[in-house]
Structure formats: C-alpha cells, structure tokens
Amino acid sequence: MSVKHAKDVEVSKIETGSGVSRQVLISSDEGPNFAMRKFTIQPGGGMPRHTNLVEHEQYVVSGRAYIGIGEETYEVEPGDVVFIPAEVPHWYRNDGDEAFEFLCMVPNLPDKTTILE
C-alpha cells in the first residue's frame, strides 16, 4: 500500500484495557523496521499499568488523557509527543468527555505486554 485513510482500517478491541481499541495503520509486514498503530480510548476508559519489551514513540491526535510513565503522571493533549522507553511501566486514563486518540509506533522486535496491577 502507499496511501490509506485511518478511518478505513479495521478496528480491534484491546482486551487488557477498558474502552480501548487499536488500528494497525502500517503493520510490521508492511514496514520493514517499525509499525504504526492508532489507539482510541473512550471517555472513562484506560489501560492498566504495564510494561512492554519495546519502546513506544507516540503522537496525540485528539482528546486528552493522563499517562503515567515510571513514577511521573502527565496530562497530554493533541500535538504532544510521548516517548516511553522499553520496559518502563506505563498506563493511560481518559477522564475527559471525548475519545483520546494517539499514534503509537513500535520497532519490529519481539514484544510482550505484562500487566502490573
């Protein structure tokens, strides 16, 4: 593929979260080195504190949320750029009244999600 619109990409529910869905915009089969995914967290939803084996490079597209990274908590908004190093605990919570949407890029390397609570 060369060009596609995010709204046309299949949506999958993320069972480890609450009100969280994911679209794989550029898969690890399409991109030779890294993948582009878009996550949506509905109002009242979130992802519990967890770790991954790979880093995340993220960009907030719409909405607001709280993100915990290590011991710090950040409130993020559209245009915010988030870097979560590999193996650092992190979580998401959408306390707002609109969907929180963000891009999350990850390298084509083995990953495992470990829920911490």
Place this chain on the structure above:
Amino acid sequence: MSVKHAKDVEVSKIETGSGVSRQVLISSDEGPNFAMRKFTIQPGGGMPRHTNLVEHEQYVVSGRAYIGIGEETYEVEPGDVVFIPAEVPHWYRNDGDEAFEFLCMVPNLPDKTTILE
C-alpha cells in the same frame, strides 16, 4: 524526555524544498530504532522529486497536499497514512490555502536525499 509539545520543538528550514520546514520530535539519539519528525509545507510550497535510502512512514496531521510516489499521484488529507518504500522517487506539492503538516518516521539507518529534477 518523556513528553513534549510539538509546538515547542525547534523548526529548521529544508533548503532542498520550497516553503518546507522540519521539527525533530524524537531524534535518532532519543529513539533507539527510529526517529519521529514533523514537516510543514506552506501553501504554494513543495519538495521536488527525490529518493531516500530509507522508507518513510507518514501520517497527515493537517492541511492537504499532492504526493507523488513512483508513477502515482495521491491527494492526501488529515488522517491519511502514507508509506514510501526506500529508494522510490517521491515529491510533495501544497496547492491549498493552509499549511500541510505531516509526521514522517524513519529508521535509524544511513540516509541520503537525491534530488531527481
């Protein structure tokens, strides 16, 4: 860094383009495997047809533009996802009346821009 706002990141002019600027949101020093950049092309501006040694994974944030990839031309808008394979000729032209902004992720591998015209 963990969180930063795109508007706070230094802007550099791209001399090979017309009305094109770049912000390095997550550098190849910060991200262990790939970098996140944001490009802005002003109305009437563009990038000439060129190749790179690395692939581009892109996401349109605002505005509209024409993008040429190989022999195809696409009109893109916010939410569009663009994949440009390594070494494939590509170009950008903003014929609209608002700035065209897009994210462009590249792997941490040697790159060279070759202008074709």
